[in-house]
Amino acid sequence: MLILVLNAGSSSLKYQLIDVETAEVKANGLCERIGIDGVMKHEIAENRKLTIDHPMPTHKEAIEFMLNILTQNDTKVIENIDEISAIGHRVVHGGEYFKESTIIDKNVIQKIERLIPLAPLHNPAHLLGIKICQELMPEKPNVAVFDTAFHQTMPEENYLYAVPHEDYTEHKLRKYGFHGTSHYYVSNEAIKMLQKEQSKVIVCHLGNGSSICAVKDGKSIDTTMGLTPLEGLMMGTRSGDIDAGVIPYLLEKKDMDANQIIDYLNKKSGILGVSGISSDLREVIKAAKDGDQRANICIEMMCNRIRKYICSYAGVLGGVDAICFTAGIGENADIIREKVCSGLEFIGVEIDKNKNKIREKTNREINKTDSKTKIFVIPTNEEFVIAQDTYKLVKA
Structure with a gap:
């Protein structure tokens, strides 16, 4: 078919x-x-x-x-x-x-x-x-x-915002999450690799748009993106998490209106805004190797925020069996995977630097043999998930 x-x-x-x-x-x-x-x-x-x-x-x-x-x-x-x-x-x-x-x-x-x-x-x-x-x-x-369907299993305490409850009941103001087809595919591949149905998996979908998902027993229980894809990690041109007080501050200091603020946070921030070079991380990594200080700071900021969410989700899950890297950056940028995993030894993460440098378009394990927590690189395949779901529904 x-x-x-x-x-x-x-x-x-x-x-x-x-x-x-x-x-x-x-x-x-x-x-x-x-x-x-x-x-x-x-x-x-x-x-x-x-x-x-x-x-x-x-x-x-x-x-x-x-x-x-x-x-x-x-x-x-x-x-x-x-x-x-x-x-x-x-x-x-x-x-x-x-x-x-x-x-x-x-x-x-x-x-x-x-x-x-x-x-x-x-x-x-x-x-x-x-x-x-x-x-x-x-x-x-x-x-x-x-994109949002996989995250509909999140419990109420994880998807609600700390705002008056009527804004949820009347205006549906809540966290929805995105990249659901990718998180679904990668977490299922991880479960196969773990050979463990009851599992605690953290999926890091890192690309121009990035999000992390905590997956317990195959179900999403928390994710970094929110009402819109702007929340969460620092991305190509998106700011990610930011103090809401920044918005009225910018309205006053830069004489912006609401649409300009959204454009500023969605299209002019993130890797592009911090580095001043590009939204393409490959160019920023090259500049960092050449000694550009802003490029170095940009990479450290990005990895630090990924690491903080991994630690947070390890707490939400009550431990972690595997951390998965996927999407353009997650699959290809070995320097980012190494920096993210550095310092996570206390939760059992031990990356093998030689395995990490190998480039293959297949599912692979890049942790040391004695690492308590597995580290997987799993190429995502959102299109195949869409095709599979279409096939199942049409056949039924």
């Missing part, structure tokens, strides 16, 4: 065509600069990589072009779109409506629309992708897979 997985952004469209039964990725790609000039980066299963300039004034043209690439001429991987069984859509915010993935109907669309105030940059784009697929492929079932 072939599942088309879509992740529609405001000016981008990521896609994968996956054979769920064999786990083979037939093709994948990214349409960028939709509404500007349009560029597609497309990769076929045989590792044929293409970059194609093509006008994409709207998401509809981007999806139409993607379907043409999959079915026509030299880039063809299927004869026609009839071979696609269903479409799985990543949806960032499911609020309290959705505790699991669901087949999309009018009622589901209405609920995703109601959640737009909680994810104004993401949910409208996802809805656009859903509606276009329904128009272009009306016979195909569409499934929504929510």
